[in-house]
């Protein structure tokens with residue numbers, strides 16, 4: 196199947212365009228033999244993301260109890276009313292003000308990472324900026340002490356990559372968060388974990404399992420996705436010199452640039468899985484009850500039925516409404532933070548290195564594999580024209 200070969204990894208858009216043209220939803224079997232439906236058109240994507248008959252709750256029978264409690268309590272994997280309650284409590288601590296308060300710290304971290312480029316003529320922007328920045332920001336947000344970030348980074352990388360070591364890394368991370376939570380209760384600080392540990396809303400509060408699950412969700416949901424967004428933005432700008440010089444003349448355009456990258460190179464290539472609880476009809480296709488469904492955000496965001504010239508990189512285009520952060524009740528809680536990080540990183544990188552050049556041909560770029568993420572594994576750049 197064209198969705199799982201090397202050609203797809205290098206450039207997913209032709210295969211997705213073909214599927215989108217053929218129909219709004221397609222039954223696919225993964226290389227591991229697991230069947231699911233992939234939704235490729237914008238209208239149907241929105242419908243699937245908002246239809247309450249599609250459930251996020253999955254049986255997790257095979258997992259050890261301490262992992263099950265950390266996963267089944269995550270809002271991303273719950274339906275209302277549990278989702279409503281968790282999202283309300285977490286939103287009470289993860290406020291726009293808290294996100295905005297991180298701005299100076301993000302600027303500082305970005306400058307520190309960019310400052311470390313100084314001695315090099317060439318750097319891998321994924322390794323040196325796109326991955327470490329969101330990681331450090333999540334650590335700051337949660338209140339993970341600097342001295343404890345090393346092992347934590349190793350576990351979180353393992354969780355993100357998946358594979359054989361994943362459940363051990365998950366167990367270590369869960370144990371770490373339990374311990375951190377105990378310490379935060381004794382000595383609270385001005386961080387999200389301490390704040391959420393004491394938040395009471397209408398007599399309701401988050402349990403320890405829910406707090407640990409939330410911390411784990413933020414790490415998994417907010418790290419690789421944001422790294423992909425930063426990498427994809429540097430990549431697309433380097434391929435569009437006119438947009439890049441517009442950005443140099445007017446740094447405020449970075450907002451529109453990042454928005455257009457979210458649409459054209461959606462860092463989270465798909466939604467997470469939903470399961471149908473009754474048959475659902477999308478165009479001329481009916482998906483039976485009990486089937487797994489994934490929305491291809493990458494495909495929906497280039498649907499010509501919604502966007503004019505969808506394959507043209509056009510920051511500030513009038514037809515907005517991309518679905519890169521999802522839609523409906525599970526709309527990304529970290530969207531303002533992710534946008535802010537990418538805007539700061541990209542603006543500062545291009546301000547310091549206005550003539551930077553990607554040193555490998557488009558066909559030689561190394562992309563992350565799999566259907567779920569769309570991002571580069573490395574992006575070597577030459578730092579000419581340093582200021």
Ligand code: HEM
Pocket residue numbers: 244270271272282333412413416417418420421424461462463465466467468518519520521522524525526527528529530532533534
């Ligand atoms: C949910 C994308 C960054 C936290 C989602 C969803 C998407 C998404 C598509 C919905 C999934 C679905 O409905 O199946 C992204 C992208 C990001 C990003 C593209 C970066 C460019 C972040 C960050 C955080 C975060 C930085 C937090 C620090 C969450 C949470 C949810 C979520 C908590 C679950 C919300 C809920 O279930 O109500 N994200 N995300 N994300 N995201 Fe993000």
